[in-house]
Amino acid sequence: MSKVDFLSFPIPEPLQCGRFKLTFERPLVMGILNVTPDSFSDGGQYVMRGDALRQAERMLLDGADIIDIGGESTRPGAPPVSLDEELERVIPLVEQLRGANVPLSVDTYKPEVMRQALSAGADLINDVWGFRMPGAIEAVRDSECGLCVMHMLGEPQTMQRGEPVYVDVVSEVRQFLEERVAALKQSGIARARISVDPGFGFGKAVLEHNYALLAHLPDTAPRAEPPYPILAGMSRKSMIGAVVGRPAPERIAGSVAAAVCAAGRGAAIVRVHDVAQTVDALKVWTAMRDAANHGRTRG
Numbered sequence: 001m002s003k004v005d006f007l008s009f010p011i012p013e014p015l016q017c018g019r020f021k022l023t024f025e026r027p028l029v030m031g032i033l034n035v036t037p038d039s040f041s042d043g044g045q046y047v048m049r050g051d052a053l054r055q056a057e058r059m060l061l062d063g064a065d066i067i068d069i070g071g072e073s074t075r076p077g078a079p080p081v082s083l084d085e086e087l088e089r090v091i092p093l094v095e096q097l098r099g100a101n102v103p104l105s106v107d108t109y110k111p112e113v114m115r116q117a118l119s120a121g122a123d124l125i126n127d128v129w130g131f132r133m134p135g136a137i138e139a140v141r142d143s144e145c146g147l148c149v150m151h152m153l154g155e156p157q158t159m160q161r162g163e164p165v166y167v168d169v170v171s172e173v174r175q176f177l178e179e180r181v182a183a184l185k186q187s188g189i190a191r192a193r194i195s196v197d198p199g200f201g202f203g204k205a206v207l208e209h210n211y212a213l214l215a216h217l218p219d220t221a222p223r224a225e226p227p228y229p230i231l232a233g234m235s236r237k238s239m240i241g242a243v244v245g246r247p248a249p250e251r252i253a254g255s256v257a258a259a260v261c262a263a264g265r266g267a268a269i270v271r272v273h274d275v276a277q278t279v280d281a282l283k284v285w286t287a288m289r290d291a292a293n294h295g296r297t298r299g
Contacts (some may be wrong), residue, residue: 009218009227009266010225010226010227011024011025011226012024012195012226012227012228012229012230012268013191013192013226013229014192015146015192015193015194015195015229015268016144016146016190016192016193017103017123017124017145017146017193018103018104018118018121018122018123018124018143018144018145018146019103019123020103020123022065022066022103022146022229024229024268026282026286027259027262027263027267027268027269027270027282027286028065028066028268028269028270029063029064029065029066029269029270029272029275029278029279029282030064030065030066030067030068030105030231030233030269030270030271030272031056031059031060031062031064031066031067031068031272031273031275032068032070032235032271032272032273033052033055033056033059033067033068033069033070033093034070034073035049035052035069035070035071035089035090035093036070036071036072036073036081036089049092049093049096052093053093053096053097056093056097056100058275059275060100060102062275062276062279063275063276063279064102064275064279065102065103065269066102066103066104066105066124066269067097067100067102067103067104067105068105068106068107068126068271069090069093069094069097069104069105069106069107069122070090070106070107070108071085071086071087071089071090071106071107071108071113072086072107072108074107074128074202076201083110083112083113086108086110086113087112087113087116090106090108090113090117091116091117091120094106094117094120094121094122095120095121098120098121103123103124103146104121104122104123104124105122105123105124105125105126105146105148106122106124106125106126107126107127107128108125108126108127109127109128109129109133109136110133111133111134111135111136111138111139112139114127114136114139114140115139118139118140118143118145122145123145123146124145124146124147124148125140125145125146125147125148126148126150126197126231127147127148127149127150128150128152128199128202129150129152130149130150130151130152130176130177130180131147131149131180131183131184132180137183137184137187137189138187140189141187141188141189144193145193146193146194146195147184147189147193147194147195148195148196148197148231149177149180149181149184149194149195149196149197150196150197150198150199150202150231151173151176151177151197151198151199151202151220152199152202152203153166153199153202153203153204154203163205164203164204164205164209166209169204169208169209169212169213170212170213170216170219170220171219173198173199173213173220174219174220174221174222174223177196177198177220177221177222178222178223181194181196181222181228191224191228194228195228195229195230195231195268195269196220196221196222196228196229196230196231197230197231197232197233198213198217198220198221198230198232200213200214200232200233200234200237200239201234201237201238201239204239206238206239206242207239207242207243210234210237210239211239214232214234214258214261214262214265215265216265217230217232217262217265217266217267218230218265218266227266229268229269230266230267230268230269231267231268231269231270231271232258232259232262232267232269232270232271233270233271233272234255234258234259234262234270235251235255235258235259235270235271235272235273235274236248236249236251236252236255236273237251237255239258240254240255240258241254252273252274252277255272255273255274255278256272256274256277256278256281259272259278259281259282260281260282260285263282263285263286264285270282
């Protein structure tokens with residue numbers, strides 16, 4: 001695996017994201033808006049539409065660069081949600097938030113939700129299945145939306161049963177993402193629309209696999225120059241809890257530390273519950289990085 005200096009990662013190319021073109025001179029913060037009753041950390045808090053809209057407003061005031069709306073929990077063991085129920089949870093929020101002048105992401109693997117979300121004004125589709133569902137590629141192909149392709153071993157209902165097995169988790173995640181990115185590009189989707197996510201917590205052993213992926217984050221992405229934007233989503237997950245020994249709502253400090261570590265390993269986007277704390281921490285990290293790079297330039 002390559003050794004890299006976290007102060008001088010190459011900047012990913014801009015991401016075409018619907019109405020927006022995202023650039024990555026600094027890591028962007030994606031705020032999580034779960035409108036589900038059973039998400040592992042904040043399930044039930046934002047099921048009511050008014051509560052969800054107020055939470056979106058809070059995250060924007062706190063500095064979120066992207067809002068990620070999810071209508072179906074993908075926590076380990078989560079039961080599936082019907083198409084109609086997911087649409088009812090997600091589409092009205094997209095319609096109401098479209099005027100907020102911020103990229104709207106929808107976290108879904110269902111092609112029909114993708115289609116209707118894009119018609120309602122979504123800018124990015126964040127798919128834990130990596131656009132493997134029949135019809136998923138066709139649902140997004142002819143739009144200008146951004147795509148986030150995630151690695152998952154198994155499926156949410158079964159992915160953490162037993163002990164996930166890899167020979168080399170980093171190279172196997174990279175190979176999967178390379179194959180999925182190739183499938184998207186072969187269908188006619190521009191490279192500039194594609195970002196990738198190694199899928200922390202999705203079919204990985206809590207400590208062994210997740211922290212190997214974090215430590216070698218640049219090596220999880222398809223090899224390319226400039227690199228594909230990497231999204232890192234570790235907020236409040238069991239990989240944090242296993243280290244800090246706290247329940248999900250009390251993992252804020254650990255989650256912020258993980259986001260800073262991801263920035264230090266080249267993440268372009270971090271997906272988080274705790275926007276204000278993460279934004280502040282990344283401002284400090286970015287100031288340090290810029291000062292270090294300025295010193296090198298002078299030298």
